[in-house]
Amino acid sequence: MSKVISYIENFVLAITMLTMAVIAFTNVISRYFFHYSLSFTEEITINLFVLLTFLGAAVGVRLNAHLGFSLLFEKANVISKRILIVFSTLLISTVFFLLTYYGYEMMQFQMDRNLITPSLGWQQWVFSMFVPIGSLFCLYRTIEAGVIEWKELNKGEGIEV
Numbered sequence: 001m002s003k004v005i006s007y008i009e010n011f012v013l014a015i016t017m018l019t020m021a022v023i024a025f026t027n028v029i030s031r032y033f034f035h036y037s038l039s040f041t042e043e044i045t046i047n048l049f050v051l052l053t054f055l056g057a058a059v060g061v062r063l064n065a066h067l068g069f070s071l072l073f074e075k076a077n078v079i080s081k082r083i084l085i086v087f088s089t090l091l092i093s094t095v096f097f098l099l100t101y102y103g104y105e106m107m108q109f110q111m112d113r114n115l116i117t118p119s120l121g122w123q124q125w126v127f128s129m130f131v132p133i134g135s136l137f138c139l140y141r142t143i144e145a146g147v148i149e150w151k152e153l154n155k156g157e158g159i160e161v
Contacts, residue, residue, distance in 0.1 A: 002144065005137070005140065010059070012051070012055055013052065013059065016051055019044075020048050020049070020052070023044055023045055024045065040119040043118065043120055044120070051130040051133075051134055053134070054131070054133075054137060054138060055134055057138050058134070058137035058141045059141075061141040061142055061144075061145050062141050062144070064145065078153065078157055082150070085146055085153065088146070089142060089149075092142045093139055093142050093143055096135045096136075096138045096139035097135075097139060099131060099135035100132045100135040100136050103128070103131030103135055104132040106128055106131065107125045107128045110123070110124040110125040110128055111123070111125045
């Protein structure tokens with residue numbers, strides 16, 4: 001399952017980056033040659049950047065590439081390490097759960113009010129769904145990272161997992 005989610009993350013990240021690059025390039029060419037700015041491109045780019053940020057954070061957690069202060073963890077005994085693993089996993093999971101919940105609530109509000117985007121006239125919830133979807137990816141990766149770290153700690157201590 002993790003490989004499927006990794007593939008989805010990487011694919012969506014690549015498509016998002018490609019789309020943002022093409023839109024930005026097109027806008028630059030349009031301004032330079034035709035002296036006409038494509039104002040709607042900013043709306044698309046900003047919203048795609050939200051998706052890119054969340055999925056990038058999820059990939060960062062997957063690859064263990066996020067910033068962290070590991071001195072306390074490295075110096076701690078096994079019991080303290082277990083407590084730190086559970087605490088950090090619960091804390092980060094809570095943040096992403098709340099982002100998922102409130103992102104969904106925001107999306108529902110926009111659907112109920114039939115809100116549209118200023119430039120494109122699209123339904124606002126189409127872009128807002130990037131928040132709960134991206135948060136779900138981050139939540140999954142956070143829990144996965146906590147489980148992996150717990151298992152590695154047990155292997156290091158010679159405990160059968």
